[in-house]
Every structure is written in C-alpha cells, then in structure tokens.
Amino acid sequence: MNLLLAFLLAASGDDPFAPVLAKLRETASKSVVAIDVERDSDPDGITGSGAVAQHRDYYNRPKGPTSGVIYEADGFILTSRFNVSGGIRKNGLKVTLWDGRQLAGELLGTDEQRDIALVKIDATALPVLAHADMSAVGQGSFLALIGRSPERSHPTINLGILSATSRMNKAAVQTDAEMNYGNAGGALITLKGELVGIACNIKPDTVWGQSGGVGFACKLAEIDKLLPRLKKGEKIEAEKRPFLGIRAGEGNPDVEGIQIAEVMKDSPAEKAGIKKEDVLVELGGVKITDSESLKEALEPRKIGDEVELKVMRKEKAGWKEKAFKLKLEGKAEP
Amino acid sequence: MTAALVLSLMLMQDPDLQKVQELQQKLRAVVEKVSPAYVFFGNGSGVCISSDGWALTNFHVSGDRQGQRVRMPGGKQFLADIVGFDPLGDISLCKLREAKDLPFCELGDSDALQVGQHVIAVGNPFLLGNGSWEPTITFGIVSALHRYMDNPGYFDAIQTDAQINPGNSGGPLITMDGKVVGINGRIDIKRFMNRVNTGIGYAIPSRQIQRYMDAFKRGGRVFEGFIDGIQIGECGDGRYDNVGEYGDGVFVARVDAETPAGKAGFEPGDIIFEAEGYRITNANRFHGVVSNWPEGVSIRVKVRRKAEEKELKVFLGDPAKILERKRAMEATELGFAQGPGLQLGAIQPGGPAAKAGLKAGDVLTHVDGRRVGSWTEFRALLRPNAELLLTVTRDGKDVELTLKVPRPKTDE
Numbered sequence: 001m002n003l004l005l006a007f008l009l010a011a012s013g014d015d016p017f018a019p020v021l022a023k024l025r026e027t028a029s030k031s032v033v034a035i036d037v038e039r040d041s042d043p044d045g046i047t048g049s050g051a052v053a054q055h056r057d058y059y060n061r062p063k064g065p066t067s068g069v070i071y072e073a074d075g076f077i078l079t080s081r082f083n084v085s086g087g088i089r090k091n092g093l094k095v096t097l098w099d100g101r102q103l104a105g106e107l108l109g110t111d112e113q114r115d116i117a118l119v120k121i122d123a124t125a126l127p128v129l130a131h132a133d134m135s136a137v138g139q140g141s142f143l144a145l146i147g148r149s150p151e152r153s154h155p156t157i158n159l160g161i162l163s164a165t166s167r168m169n170k171a172a173v174q175t176d177a178e179m180n181y182g183n184a185g186g187a188l189i190t191l192k193g194e195l196v197g198i199a200c201n202i203k204p205d206t207v208w209g210q211s212g213g214v215g216f217a218c219k220l221a222e223i224d225k226l227l228p229r230l231k232k233g234e235k236i237e238a239e240k241r242p243f244l245g246i247r248a249g250e251g252n253p254d255v256e257g258i259q260i261a262e263v264m265k266d267s268p269a270e271k272a273g274i275k276k277e278d279v280l281v282e283l284g285g286v287k288i289t290d291s292e293s294l295k296e297a298l299e300p301r302k303i304g305d306e307v308e309l310k311v312m313r314k315e316k317a318g319w320k321e322k323a324f325k326l327k328l329e330g331k332a333e334p
Numbered sequence: 335m336t337a338a339l340v341l342s343l344m345l346m347q348d349p350d351l352q353k354v355q356e357l358q359q360k361l362r363a364v365v366e367k368v369s370p371a372y373v374f375f376g377n378g379s380g381v382c383i384s385s386d387g388w389a390l391t392n393f394h395v396s397g398d399r400q401g402q403r404v405r406m407p408g409g410k411q412f413l414a415d416i417v418g419f420d421p422l423g424d425i426s427l428c429k430l431r432e433a434k435d436l437p438f439c440e441l442g443d444s445d446a447l448q449v450g451q452h453v454i455a456v457g458n459p460f461l462l463g464n465g466s467w468e469p470t471i472t473f474g475i476v477s478a479l480h481r482y483m484d485n486p487g488y489f490d491a492i493q494t495d496a497q498i499n500p501g502n503s504g505g506p507l508i509t510m511d512g513k514v515v516g517i518n519g520r521i522d523i524k525r526f527m528n529r530v531n532t533g534i535g536y537a538i539p540s541r542q543i544q545r546y547m548d549a550f551k552r553g554g555r556v557f558e559g560f561i562d563g564i565q566i567g568e569c570g571d572g573r574y575d576n577v578g579e580y581g582d583g584v585f586v587a588r589v590d591a592e593t594p595a596g597k598a599g600f601e602p603g604d605i606i607f608e609a610e611g612y613r614i615t616n617a618n619r620f621h622g623v624v625s626n627w628p629e630g631v632s633i634r635v636k637v638r639r640k641a642e643e644k645e646l647k648v649f650l651g652d653p654a655k656i657l658e659r660k661r662a663m664e665a666t667e668l669g670f671a672q673g674p675g676l677q678l679g680a681i682q683p684g685g686p687a688a689k690a691g692l693k694a695g696d697v698l699t700h701v702d703g704r705r706v707g708s709w710t711e712f713r714a715l716l717r718p719n720a721e722l723l724l725t726v727t728r729d730g731k732d733v734e735l736t737l738k739v740p741r742p743k744t745d746e
Contacts, residue, residue, distance in 0.1 A: 016349075016350040016351075016353035016354045016357075017350075017354060019350040020348070020350050020351050020354050023348075138362055138365075138366075139362070139365045139366075139369065139468075139471045140358070140361040140362040140364070140365035140366075140454075140471055140473070141358060141362060142354060142357075142358050142361075160473070161361070161471065161472070161473045162471075163470045163471050163472055164462070164463065164466075164468050164469070164470050164471070165468065166466045166468055167462055167466070170466070174462065174470060176471075176472040176473060176474075176496075176497050191351060191354055191355075191358075192351065207460050207530075208459070208460050208499065208530060209530035210530075212497065212499055212530035212531045212532075213459075213472055213496075213497020213498075213499065213531050214459050214460060214462070214470070214497065214499060214530075214531075248377050248461070249377065249500070250376070250377045250378045250392075250394060250395050250500060250501070250503050251376050251377050251378060251394065251395050251396065251397060252397065253393060253394065253396075253397035253398065253421065253708075253710070254397065254675075254707075254708040254709060254710065255675050256397070256399050256402075258377065259377075261500070261529070281675070289376070289402070289403060290376040290377055290402075290403065291376075291377055291461050291464060292403070292405075292464055293403075295464070295465075312675045314707075317705055317707070318676070318699075318705060318706065318707030318708070319675045319676060319707060319708070320675075321675060321697075
C-alpha cells in the first residue's frame, strides 16, 4: 500500500499547484465568461489629464474583453460594474461562453458601491459553480482567480491567498491574487473550485491600482441580498460621504499628523490651496494624529459644511502652521 | 477487503489537492498565530515582539514621538512610546503602555533564510483594515538576500515578492515557522503617481534588529556601526596595484593612527574579506555587513595581508562622538512633551521647562538666535549644563526664555 501511495505522489510531480490549477482551468473556468462592450461614451474609463493622461496604459480602460461569472444556470451573469459602465451602444454587449458561443447580453441592475452588475443572456443549463462554505475559508486559504481576458477562449488563472475576510464595509474579501482590468469581474474560487466571490473594485480611481497584490471580491452573501433588486434592473448608487481630496502618507518623523501624499485634482483640498507634503494637524478644532482621527473628525460633518483645517508646511525656515477653510464635497468610496 | 476500501478512498482523494491543502493548513496556522501580534501603527504597521508590549516598526512610520495611539487586531487601543530609533536604518523600537499578556511574535533567524522559501507579510496596505481592524496577509517567497540601498539605509535587506504596499511599512515578514525575520519597509515602484507594489519589497533583517536591540532599549537615537579611521576601495580597481580581483573583498587604502581602525591593527594594502563570519565581496557588502551592528560594539574582521590571513577586532564608531552624544542624549530630560510641529505639549511641573517659564502651546522658533526646524535639530543643540536662550511664539508674540539643560544622570 505504501508503494501505491509513493506511486501516486510521484505521479503528481514536485509542484502540487500545477495539476490542481490545470484541473480548475478545465472545469471551473467553464463558469467564467468573456464580456465585450462597445461604448459611445466612457466617463469611468478615462481619468485624469496632463501627466496622468500620458500614462493611459495604466490608468485607462484597455481595449479587449473583461470577465464575468455565470451565477444562475438560466443566463444570469455577474461582473464588475466598472466592466459595463459608460454609454453602451445598442446591441453592444456581448458575452462569450467557454465553448465559443457568443450571445447578446442585456445589462440589468448595477450596484455602484459594491461594484457589481448583473447581465442576462438568453441561454439555459449553463454550468454554475458551487458556493464555498465561508466558515471553512480564512486568512491564508489558497484561492485562484479566473478571468477570460485578453483571450476569450483561454482562461487566465492567478494564484493567491485570502488576505482579509472583511473589506469594503464587510461586502468584500481581499486577496493577493493579481487582479487587473481584464480579470476583474471574474471568479475568485477555492482550489476545490468553489466560488468565493466576484472580483471587483479594480478601476482607475482606486489607490491600490492594478496587480499590486491588493484585490477584492464581492461576497456571495452580499450578492444574494442584492440579486432581486439587480434582476429588476435597479441602478443602486453609492452613498456619498464628505471628502477632502487628500491621500495620506505613512507619517512624518518631525510633525504629528497626516502627511499628505497626494492632493486630488479639483478636490476641496486642492481648491483651498493645500499641497502635497503638507502635514494635516487639525480639522475643525479636532487634533489629527492619524487617518483614524481624521475619520472621527469628519464623522459629524455633512457634505457642504465649511471646515477649518490647519496644516504644517515645511518652508526654508522650518515648519510653519497654515490655516485653510474649505467646503466639504461628497464622493462615493472607494 | 480492507485493502480495497483503503485503495478506493485513496483514489477518491486527489493527492495534489491534498498536498496543497496540507500547505494551506500550515499557512493558516501560522497566520492564526502571528496575526494577533500585528500592530496598527498610525498610517503604517508594527509588530509586537513580547508579551509586555515591546513592538517594532519603521522609523518613517513612527518618528520619535511619545504616546502615539496604536491598535491591535480587533481594535484594542494602546499608547506607544518610542524608546529607541534608527532613522537611517528605518527601525523604531517602542513600548506599548500598560501592556500585559499581549499576543506576540518572536524574532527569528534571518541568516537561515534561503532564496525561494515561503514568507508571509502582515500589514495594513492602503489602510484597508482601519475600522474592521483586521490586518492584510500576503504570501510570497524570499526573492533575494543582502540587497543594498542608500537613504534610508537598507544596507542588508531581504527582498520579497510577498506584496507589500503603502501601509505595510513597519509590519513583519514571517517565515512558515511563525517567526519575524524582517520588518517590511520599502518597495520599488515604477507606476506614475501610484505607489503600488511591483513584486519588489524590502525588509530589514531580524538579525540586524537583534544586534541593535540593547542599544534601542537603552533609548534614544541609535547610530549604525562603521569602522572609523579607514579608507577602503573596491578590490580589482584598475587604478591601483595589488588590490586583488573584484569580488575578493575591499582593500584598505589608508589607516589613521589613534582611531579604532588604527588601534585594531589594520594596515594599508589589507584585503578585508570577512566580518563575523559573513563573506565580504565588495564595498556595498562591506557597508552592509558592518552596519549590521550599531556603533559602540566591537566586531571581528578577517583580512588577507600578503600570504597571511589575520583576524582583527575593531570597535565600531567614533568613541569621542559616542561619548558626546551620550551626554547630550541624557540631557534631553527637559520636562515637556513634544507637540505638532515645534509646539510644546504638556509641561511637567517642577521640570526644567516649567522652571524656564515655558507653557504648553508655545511654539519654539529659535535657540540662541538660530532658527530650528525640527525636534531633531533642537536635540542636536543640547549640551549638558548648557543655558539655552529659547525664542517661542506665544499668542502671536515672540517670548524669550532661558532653559537650563540638566546635568547628565551619569558622568564618565
């Protein structure tokens, strides 16, 4: 019997991942579709101006298909909302199945906050993935992300782990499997081939960028709650929160506060004259020590409120305090 | 019949999947052990290394401020005091106040690392864990060892493809046996305006941190070790004769007498090829190895002199400067807390600051008529027993006060 065991192990080779992933590529990938969209307008896909616009390959939506997941056997397909946003041309949404069939897709409901969209195709008896038992999946569980881009006929598999169980207001899990514009919308699965979530929230305006080892997948429990509304075609908008338009750096050795790593274009902070490298130390009389205290200081504020900000700015003569007034604008996160 | 049953069970189980699941089980067990010891440190990360609350982070995350609010997974808050710090090497040792029975993760042996072995990074990239207070786990391998970079001085860094991003800084790099082998601190980025990992991250090795630990615990700024009184060149440099081949080590070009190098017995023409068991192949590796120790300690260095090999023992750092700094550091008990910018925080009653007439909220601008830009600059001006004329801004007006720097606690 030991001999047999040795034979079985030897047959599998040294790298157990290769055969496991190869099997998923044959089986689970049948539930992952390619989505092509022709647009008349694309406000989400093109961001920034000036220098950002020069780096279009990184910031802008590339040409080519994106991915989706067959969620119900009678033609309901989930994808990232970003994949199907913008002004879709008439008959401009096409879904390609694992077997090469290309069908017209109809966009039903979308959810902006969760970055999820539901597409319907006219087909039945499609293969669906079993749902993972999330009580058995935890931080460190191996996961595979399957997409169908850039080639519709060849699935792409990226291996990673579950990085965190609760992100995006508990709606998503986080993975370090590399996520790009093409495999966003695809299926995040366990290595047994069970669905964990729909890859989402990889879009030009996110700070984590693409394939940086930070990706998300909307949880199935969340999707199941949304599904009736999505089937009705509801376009659920994200809740807007007051925002300043700054991105926090990791800290400054000299000054306690939030060192500003980036001031977003046309944001309230930029309009007020706040600059990159300034250290935010006070908001509306509340001392700011880190991002958490900023969140607490913004909590009671409403969109349209005017707030006073104090920053320390490094000048030739040393750090100098500067006061600004700005009007909070609303923005959906992330 | 039993054999047949076993056989059929075995055939049902995919052996590859089983192997993967065994690795997964190991990985999840490590994550379960180390993740509770993670520290949410400001806009970066840290890790608790003892049950009574000693924690490590990057200097670029912590600075040297006292009483910073940090959290452990789940959200429990602590105040952290920075005890010892090395701005160049980018490490801070801090102590969490009122810490007892904390989950911790001990330091492992970074010298035992092998390129290709699995490692785990725990961190808070893009502050995604704020609110849920669940850190992010990423998984990768050791891509390279002994990477050398200037400013900050990651002179002997571990390179990993475990994805680390802004917010991961100060967090631990962990082996599959659950030990901290490095503090993640720096990434190579290329993408315009987007600080996102490209598969290249660097960590400061645990062995270096262990060697600095005594100095960190004594408190204040810790300086990297260097060999004072020596000038070196790259072996094989075509401009010189008899300096070996590139890769042999570094050659000694000049030695000043009455310096630690002179006293250790270095001679011009020596080829330094080893220190404390580490092979030295070039100038970067020489700096990388030597700065694995803080100043103030002695290390054994091997040189090749003509046909001979010699072992020399050399003291690291400039002894006169070390003594001077020690005195200055001990004089920093001035009785006030550092606020934002150069603002004074709470004033300790009866302390030197209170005696000078300083008040909380005063903003320091000048010392002896010289403008100061940071607390680090201010501390550099401190001398024991000195009387400093401070200019502070109070209610929009300049106020001048005399601060008497106390006598050092110990005098040598």
